[in-house]
Amino acid sequence: MELQEIDTLRALLPAGRTVYSYFKDKYSLQLLRYAVRRPTPVAELRRQPVARLLEKPAVREVLARCGGQLAPAQLELACGHPSPQHYTLSLGVWGGERTHAPQTSRPGANLVLQLNFSQEHNQAFQRLVRPRPGGDPFNYYGHPALRDERENRRYTLAWARLDLDLEHGEALIEELQSDWLRAAARVGESARQLGEEQFRRRHQYRFQGGRQAVLQYCEQVLPAHQGLWDEALLAAVLFFLREELGLARIWMHTPRSGVLLKNIRYGAPPTSLYSSLPQRFCFIPGASAPAFLTRNRRAARYLRREPGLCLQQFCL
Numbered sequence: 618m619e620l621q622e623i624d625t626l627r628a629l630l631p632a633g634r635t636v637y638s639y640f641k642d643k644y645s646l647q648l649l650r651y652a653v654r655r656p657t658p659v660a661e662l663r664r665q666p667v668a669r670l671l672e673k674p675a676v677r678e679v680l681a682r683c684g685g686q687l688a689p690a691q692l693e694l695a696c697g698h699p700s701p702q703h704y705t706l707s708l709g710v711w712g713g714e715r716t717h718a719p720q721t722s723r724p725g726a727n728l729v730l731q732l733n734f735s736q737e738h739n740q741a742f743q744r745l746v747r748p749r750p751g752g753d754p755f756n757y758y759g760h761p762a763l764r765d766e767r768e769n770r771r772y773t774l775a776w777a778r779l780d781l782d783l784e785h786g787e788a789l790i791e792e793l794q795s796d797w798l799r800a801a802a803r804v805g806e807s808a809r810q811l812g813e814e815q816f817r818r819r820h821q822y823r824f825q826g827g828r829q830a831v832l833q834y835c836e837q838v839l840p841a842h843q844g845l846w847d848e849a850l851l852a853a854v855l856f857f858l859r860e861e862l863g864l865a866r867i868w869m870h871t872p873r874s875g876v877l878l879k880n881i882r883y884g885a886p887p888t889s890l891y892s893s894l895p896q897r898f899c900f901i902p903g904a905s906a907p908a909f910l911t912r913n914r915r916a917a918r919y920l921r922r923e924p925g926l927c928l929q930q931f932c933l
Contacts, residue, residue, distance in 0.1 A: 618727065619725060623708075623726060627728075635705065636704070637704045637706050637856065639845060639849040640701040641675075642675050643696065643698070643852060644851070644855075645673035646676060646696050647696070647856065648933055649670055649676065649692050652933050653688070654689065656687070659671070660685070675695060679695045702842065703735040703737070704734065704774065706730060706853055707763050710726055710761070711728075711729050711778050712725065720791070720879040722789065722870075723909065723915075727779060727791055729776050729777065730850075730853065732773065732774050732775045733772060733774060734774050734842075739771065739772055742834060742838065745834040745838070746834050747825040747830075748823070749822075754804075754820075754823035755772075755797040755798075762796065762797075773797065774795060774798070774842055776795075777850055777853075778791040782907065782908070782909045787907040788867045789868045789870075789910070790870070792875075792879075793847065793886075793890050793894075795850075798839070798846060805835030805836070809832065813827060847894055848897070866907070868929065868930050869930075871902060871927065872885070874926055875891055877923060877926065878910070895929055898931070900929040900932070902928070905930060906928050907928075
């Protein structure tokens with residue numbers, strides 16, 4: 618993407634952010650909303666790619682009350698939840714002034730969708746971990762997490778890199794990642810293994826919290842997000858692309874296409890993020906690819922020459 622396009626899109630979110638509430642398996646209700654545009658017999662849905670969504674507990678509750686026919690209003694109502702996790706979304710950029718940012722499938726920059734923690738989490742984090750002023754100890758320097766310089770700053774749980782072609786209504790999900798949870802897991806393991814003085818010496822340059830307080834954060838605050846982050850992030854991406862931008866043709870890399878087209882030589886991402894997760898979200902591997910990739914000579918060469926190389930497309 619061109620930086621000018623990204624700057625235009627970043628102005629879309631009100632005050633640079635929007636609230637996105639999520640609970641376990643909410644994505645199944647969200648995706649069914651895309652498929653059910655009118656009252657539809659459940660028997661008909663069982664013959665479609667969304668059939669796997671009907672087995673989710675949140676959906677089964679709706680089906681038990683729908684009388685054999687599912688309506689959009691019933692799904693909207695079910696998206697309410699007594700105790701969801703409240704996140705905020707913000708937009709960033711990957712690539713800056715570079716003509717070809719690292720690990721992108723074509724030259725240019727990527728738009729970044731950031732999934733940020735709520736203030737409830739942030740207050741607990743600041744009280745227990747006590748990050749140094751202006752510090753962000755669990756996000757990697759150089760990665761596209763939110764850089765919030767305010768006193769009550771926000772912190773990024775996870776982020777997604779996106780390549781878009783607004784003219785042709787196409788989007789490619791380049792990458793999903795949570796630096797925060799990986800870094801926090803390592804610090805939590807350090808807190809379990811080291812004594813107080815050793816722990817402070819090892820981590821004092823990043824935060825001031827003691828071993829027990831940091832362990833409390835890792836074991837009592839973070840678990841609510843650890844089992845949610847990947848599906849919450851992908852659901853937020855589809856919400857943004859489908860409902861905010863109106864893009865209907867959405868692709869995501871498979872493990873193999875991501876490594877080849879993004880030229881990843883070391884440290885390939887977890888396979889599950891590009892296999893089992895998109896399968897749950899009704900992505901289907903196929904021969905097609907975004908037109909902006911097939912027009913790019915390098916990407917098109919890989920797609921032609923590599924037997925069976927394909928991306929996966931969102932089918933709703």
